[in-house]
Amino acid sequence: MGEASWAFEQPEGAVTEDERAELQRLRRENKRLQMEREILKKATAFFAKENS
Template sequence: MGSTRRSFTPEYKANAVSLVLNDGRAIAEVARSIGVHEMTLGKWVKKARDEGKEPERPLNEDERAELERLREENKRLRMEAEFAKKVATWFAKDQR
């Protein structure tokens, strides 16, 4: 018996992956529209990402500002958590 497995050209795969990565469409949506199983397309997309074919785009001003704000907030929250640990330790020792 012959194989029922379909094969796809590299160009076909690249175009499908491009719809997900470049156009921002969902894997499920693209898979339905081209008649491929979601898991198959997901593997193609993962392989493309792992190979570094995903285009890197630089951060715009808003994203950069948010990144800086989040870094500062993260720094502050880490300090607060560390302080809370020290206070809890101090209270625990004081209770004995």
């Protein structure tokens, strides 16, 4: 495989394109889930207050 094979190797700890795409997807999902949790917390507080 000669000298050219090293040119396409990624440095130690580098993120691949697949990993980068998964990270973006997970960040979007995390943000959505955080928003959903906040909505549920507010709804819970509203209904708890209403039943008191």
